[in-house]
Amino acid sequence: MPARPTRAQGASSPATARPLAALLLSAILSACGREPAADGPLPIADQGRAAYAACAVCHSKEDPSAPGYVALVGPSLFGVYGAKSAHHGDYDYSKAMREANLVWDDATLDAFIANPHLVVPKSRMSFAGEPDAARRAALVAYLKTLK
Ligand code: HEC
Numbered sequence: 001m002p003a004r005p006t007r008a009q010g011a012s013s014p015a016t017a018r019p020l021a022a023l024l025l026s027a028i029l030s031a032c033g034r035e036p037a038a039d040g041p042l043p044i045a046d047q048g049r050a051a052y053a054a055c056a057v058c059h060s061k062e063d064p065s066a067p068g069y070v071a072l073v074g075p076s077l078f079g080v081y082g083a084k085s086a087h088h089g090d091y092d093y094s095k096a097m098r099e100a101n102l103v104w105d106d107a108t109l110d111a112f113i114a115n116p117h118l119v120v121p122k123s124r125m126s127f128a129g130e131p132d133a134a135r136r137a138a139l140v141a142y143l144k145t146l147k
Helices: 014-039 044-051 106-114 133-144
Strands: none
């Protein structure tokens, strides 16, 4: 193996380091400036995956019937999109949720995530609500992928 130059041999002396740093910086800046135009913002479901962090403390996204499923405080949101409210048979829903008789589509999910207790009064979900409509739309797009 050929010997690597040591620091003392001036591999990155201050004189060469500074133009290099400037070059790197301008490369990074121009890459940043170009990216949104070339690739656009993150796909909406990917934005929702990030926003799901607020739900993940209470909601698994795994199939409850799969081996190794870990139950959390809330029901799994696997397959929730398009399902009836309180559809996971093995989860102990509140009476309010069991009797809510909703279908979790775009409109009901959006309204529930905005203000759970307005849609299902006395629901046991202790979540104040997500006021940002764009974040809710991203969350719903992400929930659709959990199947
Ligand atoms: C602090 C815990 C907690 C957080 C945070 C939370 N939830 Fe819940 N969620 C629950 C509980 C508990 C229930 C069951 C409510 C009941 O039985 O009344 C529930 C129920 C639901 C249901 C109904 C599920 C079904 O099977 O009918 C949906 C949909 C839902 N949550 C979505 C979300 C989303 C989306 C987020 C994040 C924006 C979120 N929740 C954040 C605890 C939580």
